[in-house]
Structures are given as structure tokens and as C-alpha cells.
Amino acid sequence: MTVKSHRGSLKERRKDARGAAIIEFAIVLPLFLVLLFGLVEFSLVLYYKGLITHASREGARRGAIYAMPRLTGSQVQTWVQDYLTGVGVTAPVTVTVTGAGGATGNPLTVKVDLTYQYVVLPNLIGMLGPSLTLTAETVMRLE
Numbered sequence: 001m002t003v004k005s006h007r008g009s010l011k012e013r014r015k016d017a018r019g020a021a022i023i024e025f026a027i028v029l030p031l032f033l034v035l036l037f038g039l040v041e042f043s044l045v046l047y048y049k050g051l052i053t054h055a056s057r058e059g060a061r062r063g064a065i066y067a068m069p070r071l072t073g074s075q076v077q078t079w080v081q082d083y084l085t086g087v088g089v090t091a092p093v094t095v096t097v098t099g100a101g102g103a104t105g106n107p108l109t110v111k112v113d114l115t116y117q118y119v120v121l122p123n124l125i126g127m128l129g130p131s132l133t134l135t136a137e138t139v140m141r142l143e
Contacts, residue, residue, distance in 0.1 A: 037120040045116060045132065051087055052112040053136040055080050060110040060138040063100050070142070073097035076110060084112075091115055104142050111137040 059080035063071045071079075077095040084093055092115045099108040114134045 041119060041121045044119065045134070048089070048091070048114060048116055049134050049136070051084065051089060052093070052114050052134055053138075055083050056110045056112045056136040056138040058083060059095070059097070059112075060108055060140040063097065063110065064108050064140040064142050066104070066143040070101045073100040076100055076108075080110065080112060089114070091117060099142070102142055106142050107139050108142055109137065109139045111135065 059076050062079055063073075063076040074097075076097045080095045081093060094113040096111040096113075097109070099106055102108070112135070116132045116134055117130065118132070
């Protein structure tokens, strides 16, 4: 008399385990990819935010230092845009300068707006929209 196992043969159990692993992988892979690309996208946003923050700070410093004649608002704008072009920023950038060329002690404000176009995430998650506006603003006293 032969006793049959209710579990089946070892070969059948391995085949079932492989099938379960494939199904688990198929479920987890999209979530992992969204997380991975989200991390890359978030890193790029932080990188561009750092670039425009540095550009606004340097532009305000350039316009605030004592010089005769003082730099005009358009000269500061050009300097900031040239800096951003030099570091490889190709996204649309708006530079606003107020208070340039004023008297010593007056505030000089440099504001940089960058329209960041998402690279991957809008294709995966439709509710994000096509772009994000990043803003950096620096205020310094004229020397």
C-alpha cells in the first residue's frame, strides 16, 4: 500500500513557488519603478532649486556691492541669466530685479522663477501636471 502526499511532488511545489514569485514580482515592480523615478525626479527638482537659489544670491551680491556706477537691473538680470546658462539650465527662467542703482542702504531684490518640466513622473502619474514653478528670492542692502 502506497501513501500519497497531499502536497504533491517536490517538482510541482517548486513550479508553484516560481509562479508565485513571478506574480509577486509583477505586483511589486510598478510600485518600485514609481518610487525610483520619483526619487530621481525629486532629486532633480532639489538640484534646480539649489541652482536658482545660488543664482539669485550671487546676482543680488553682484548688484549690491559698492561700484561706480552701480549696476542696473538689466545688468544684474543678464548676469543671472548668463550664470544659469553657464551651469546648463535650459528651462524657461524669469529674473526680476528691483532696487538696483539706488542709494546706499536701500534693499535690492533679485527673484528667479524657473519652470521645471517633469522628466518621467507625469507619464506615470497624470495628476502632477506638466510642470512645476520653482522660485528663489534674495534681498540685500546696497553697500
